Amino acid sequence: MFKTRAYQNGARVVMGLDEDLAVLVADKRLTGVKGIGQALADKITELVTTGRLEYYEKLKSEFPAGFQEMLKVPGLGPKKARLLMTDLGIASLDELDAAARAGRLADLPGFGEKTQSKILEGIEHVRKNAGRYLVNVAEAEAAALLGVIRNLDGVEQISLAGSLRRLGETIKDIDLVVATSTPAPIMTAFTTAPNVEAVTGHGEAKSSVRLKSGMAADLRCVSAGEFPFALLYFTGSKAHNVALRGRAQKRGLKLNEYALERTDDSGKRVACADEAAIYRALGLEYIEPELREDTGEIEAAESGRLPGLIEPRDIKGLLHQHTNWSDGQDTLDDMIQAAIDRGLHYFGITDHSQTAGYARGLSPERVRQQHAAIDALQEKLGQQIRLFKGIESDILPDGRLDYDEETLAGFDYLVASVHSSFNLSEAEQTKRIIQAVSHPKVRILGHPTGRLLLTREPYPVNLPAVLAACAAHQVAVEINASPHRLDLDWRELRAAREAGCQFSINPDAHSTAGLDVVRFGIGVARKGWLTAADVINTLDRNGIEAFLDRRPAETTTRGPAVKGRSARDQK
Numbered sequence: 001m002f003k004t005r006a007y008q009n010g011a012r013v014v015m016g017l018d019e020d021l022a023v024l025v026a027d028k029r030l031t032g033v034k035g036i037g038q039a040l041a042d043k044i045t046e047l048v049t050t051g052r053l054e055y056y057e058k059l060k061s062e063f064p065a066g067f068q069e070m071l072k073v074p075g076l077g078p079k080k081a082r083l084l085m086t087d088l089g090i091a092s093l094d095e096l097d098a099a100a101r102a103g104r105l106a107d108l109p110g111f112g113e114k115t116q117s118k119i120l121e122g123i124e125h126v127r128k129n130a131g132r133y134l135v136n137v138a139e140a141e142a143a144a145l146l147g148v149i150r151n152l153d154g155v156e157q158i159s160l161a162g163s164l165r166r167l168g169e170t171i172k173d174i175d176l177v178v179a180t181s182t183p184a185p186i187m188t189a190f191t192t193a194p195n196v197e198a199v200t201g202h203g204e205a206k207s208s209v210r211l212k213s214g215m216a217a218d219l220r221c222v223s224a225g226e227f228p229f230a231l232l233y234f235t236g237s238k239a240h241n242v243a244l245r246g247r248a249q250k251r252g253l254k255l256n257e258y259a260l261e262r263t264d265d266s267g268k269r270v271a272c273a274d275e276a277a278i279y280r281a282l283g284l285e286y287i288e289p290e291l292r293e294d295t296g297e298i299e300a301a302e303s304g305r306l307p308g309l310i311e312p313r314d315i316k317g318l319l320h321q322h323t324n325w326s327d328g329q330d331t332l333d334d335m336i337q338a339a340i341d342r343g344l345h346y347f348g349i350t351d352h353s354q355t356a357g358y359a360r361g362l363s364p365e366r367v368r369q370q371h372a373a374i375d376a377l378q379e380k381l382g383q384q385i386r387l388f389k390g391i392e393s394d395i396l397p398d399g400r401l402d403y404d405e406e407t408l409a410g411f412d413y414l415v416a417s418v419h420s421s422f423n424l425s426e427a428e429q430t431k432r433i434i435q436a437v438s439h440p441k442v443r444i445l446g447h448p449t450g451r452l453l454l455t456r457e458p459y460p461v462n463l464p465a466v467l468a469a470c471a472a473h474q475v476a477v478e479i480n481a482s483p484h485r486l487d488l489d490w491r492e493l494r495a496a497r498e499a500g501c502q503f504s505i506n507p508d509a510h511s512t513a514g515l516d517v518v519r520f521g522i523g524v525a526r527k528g529w530l531t532a533a534d535v536i537n538t539l540d541r542n543g544i545e546a547f548l549d550r551r552p553a554e555t556t557t558r559g560p561a562v563k564g565r566s567a568r569d570q571k
Helices: 003-017 021-026 038-050 054-061 078-088 091-100 113-128 135-149 182-192 227-235 238-250 275-281 297-305 331-339 364-383 405-409 428-438 462-474 490-498 511-526 541-549
Strands: 156-160 173-179 194-200 206-211 216-222 254-255 261-263 344-351 387-393 412-415 444-445 477-482 503-506
Touching: 003 038, 021 038, 021 428, 078 091, 091 412, 113 462, 135 156, 135 173, 135 182, 135 216, 135 511, 156 227, 173 182, 182 206, 182 216, 216 227, 227 238, 227 275, 238 297, 331 344, 331 364, 331 511, 364 387, 364 444, 387 541, 412 428, 412 511, 428 444, 428 462, 462 477, 462 490, 477 511, 490 511, 503 511
Parallel strands: 173 216, 344 387, 387 412, 412 444, 444 477, 477 503
Antiparallel strands: 156 173, 194 206, 206 216, 254 261
16 A cells, blocks of 8 residues: 555656656656655656556556456455456456346455446446546647647647537547648648557548547648638537537528538638637627537527636635645645745645545644644735635534534634545435535535546435535535546536535645646636636635635625626626
């Protein structure tokens, strides 16, 4: 377990590096990076310089090829998977599926009928998500490809398209669109990019590759005049495109990936310099990519009721992050300095509570020590930034919070989260959360459904009832920006807003670099039609203090007003 944790911490360190990893390796400076010892440095050096790691290859050779796929099944850890391999000879997901359906797992030690049923559900989950990747993984791969192509001669315009441009929570493949009159050298650069493993198609208009991560990527080259239409079409979604084409037909027009044309005898093309011009030609306001899911955006664009979506610049502070007092990587000082460097006005420290022993949760005594440290830092920093003393309190199975009332009274606010007992019934889970959010110190419900993308489905809960309770108690519903969570799901946000909920976008950061994932949470909020007025951490210092204290604010400043809605509607 110690070695596993060391590798996990090392991975987080590498992901958060400000300096190029290859440069650190070449200069033999890896061991100077906090969290990387000599053993890890040697392995990272081998991996960077050779593209392979002998230690990893040796470990992998000890297990059947399908073993790693089996480990993706929720609830099936290495110990149980090895038992299946040794006792039943199961070495692949298909074999596991067949054995579970035949009832062969129930009699194994530590399994039983319930576990067998859960494994079948988990297999279905794995297959449903096969070939999909977290948005941060897709973003990094796309950035590498854009870096190769963007500055090439002949590139007139370039853009991401597809679900990554729409900021979907998981991504199947990467789509790029380029405007150029000389596609051949651009296609060559794309198909020979460093992160490309195999070329699956190579033409003048379109090339396709498989990346070393396993992701697929497509590049389409079009003329400058075709670029707006290609970008609109390949951004999607399919349902949005179908609706747009239907609208065009009703206006005597034909819309495709190359042009907007009149359907009369003239066949004349309608010139459009950009996507906004295409929407105008169809009698619509410009629709942001995140909204293009055919969930009412076309009707809203027609009647001038599109919201003015929240922007990254609207976020004035963050309220859910961890330090090395619990399971974070960086110190309290480093995390706060990182917040100052990012121009934040306030910052909440919310390490794990005492029940979370796996995450070095804080005992009441350590809470008091941390509060003293925060007070000392606040005095030192003055008005540079406002610090809040929070905690991510586990919601216990019976709905109680994770400290006695005396300890709870010392916090400025609580983020209340479920981290255990996911197998409670829907009624029990719902009652548990509703009881927790009724506590006056709880100001945010953390990652409300407990999902882990591609790994764990949401726990059973009556979400409308929970959201109604949050609204009633003026508890903000978190949009957890971790790419592994992105919880609450964007599909639930409009209904939650209509139920009277407010929201808090937080990175749930465990390192200074982790603060930057807040952009993914902003993407979720935008997909859910949220404005700055819907999100509590767009408030200024006075406003957030008032919210956390449950008192009226004297004056507050938020981001821009919402298009098409009155100030009263924005509340």
